[in-house]
Amino acid sequence: MRLSLAYLTLPAILMVGSAADAQVVNVGDVPSYAFEQAYNTMGASKAGDFLGKPILVDFWGTR
Amino acid sequence: MPAAVKLQQEFGDRIQVILVESQGTGYEKSVGFALKAGWLGNGAIWTSQRPFSTGSNGLPSFALLDASGKVVLKGSSNAMHGKIVDEIERMVGKPDYGDMPKSVQKVYKELNKGKIASAYVIAEKVIAKPGSKDTSIVLAAAEASLAVVQGRFDSQVSSINWLAENGYPIRALDAAKDLVKNVAKNDDMKATANALVEMLEGDEFKEQMKWDKSLTKLEMAMYENKEGDLRSIKKIEELKDEAAGSPIGARAEGLAYIAKFAKK
Numbered sequence: 001m002r003l004s005l006a007y008l009t010l011p012a013i014l015m016v017g018s019a020a021d022a023q024v025v026n027v028g029d030v031p032s033y034a035f036e037q038a039y040n041t042m043g044a045s046k047a048g049d050f051l052g053k054p055i056l057v058d059f060w061g062t063r
Numbered sequence: 064m065p066a067a068v069k070l071q072q073e074f075g076d077r078i079q080v081i082l083v084e085s086q087g088t089g090y091e092k093s094v095g096f097a098l099k100a101g102w103l104g105n106g107a108i109w110t111s112q113r114p115f116s117t118g119s120n121g122l123p124s125f126a127l128l129d130a131s132g133k134v135v136l137k138g139s140s141n142a143m144h145g146k147i148v149d150e151i152e153r154m155v156g157k158p159d160y161g162d163m164p165k166s167v168q169k170v171y172k173e174l175n176k177g178k179i180a181s182a183y184v185i186a187e188k189v190i191a192k193p194g195s196k197d198t199s200i201v202l203a204a205a206e207a208s209l210a211v212v213q214g215r216f217d218s219q220v221s222s223i224n225w226l227a228e229n230g231y232p233i234r235a236l237d238a239a240k241d242l243v244k245n246v247a248k249n250d251d252m253k254a255t256a257n258a259l260v261e262m263l264e265g266d267e268f269k270e271q272m273k274w275d276k277s278l279t280k281l282e283m284a285m286y287e288n289k290e291g292d293l294r295s296i297k298k299i300e301e302l303k304d305e306a307a308g309s310p311i312g313a314r315a316e317g318l319a320y321i322a323k324f325a326k327k
Binding site: 022026030031035037038043048053056057059060 | 065067070071076077078079080081082083084085086088090092093094096103106107108109110111112113114115116117118119122123124125126127128129130131132133134135136137140147150151154155215218221222225226229231234321
């Protein structure tokens with residue numbers, strides 16, 4: 001696990017926003033994002049808040 | 064239960080799972096759906112806002128990011144479940160420091176144990192005496208590590224303040240006490256952490272601590288009973304009124320609001 005952001009050569013950082021204009025990310029990208037409305041965030045609501053541990057973003061449906 | 068929720072349960076706070084409802088159901092209904100199904104209460108975050116797209120047409124799909132926020136895997140959640148588990152196990156296992164100077168690796172090893180001040184001290188020592196071999200590389204890596212350590216401390220302080228301001232004073236106090244232990248070797252950091260403990264143990268939070276204890280019990284009961292047993296929800300609404308105007312009141316209001324969508 002890489003622990004240092006600054007130590008890495010970062011790939012292009014993607015600025016992505018709302019669902020309508022959500023950009024496709026690829027392996028190697030470092031997406032930037034923020035949630036305006038999310039449950040159980042405990043104060044962590046943007047990409048930078050989650051650094052230090054792996055993040056699994058799972059897209060699911062209720063139907 | 065979605066496999067991702069099980070992974071959150073299995074790996075605990077070593078990973079963060081974010082579940083994104085992607086069929087336009089909306090925030091309240093999708094969280095209510097998850098509550099009704101008994102999927103809440105395990106640390107996973109729920110939203111209906113897509114942070115980005117994986118480019119996959121089918122659901123469920125996923126993107127797995129490493130500790131630096133880089134996408135390391137993406138695709139179909141079901142078809143690639145085994146690969147997801149393997150990759151997470153690899154990432155939360157032994158860290159890969161690549162070609163990082165050994166003296167700087169020690170900083171991250173301490174930080175990984177939660178020993179913030181100890182990591183800070185080591186980084187400062189390396190900066191003061193980077194050695195005669197690859198000096199500029201070692202110095203740059205050590206300076207970067209010092210910024211990461213400071214960032215970890217700042218982030219923990221922010222997190223404790225958020226918990227205190229948003230109706231979780233018990234968690235905030237536990238985290239502040241842990242922080243005091245982990246920054247004992249740094250006077251400035253220790254003073255900040257002690258001030259947080261002092262604030263949370265003060266009179267201002269006494270009543271909130273009591274409410275937090277009650278609300279957390281009711282919250283867990285609501286999760287365990289899936290649709291939320293009516294008595295728990297009624298008591299949450301009573302607590303919302305009792306704690307009105309406080310962060311606990313706002314937290315109770317949010318829970319009661321979600322519970323209504325679970326019952327529909």
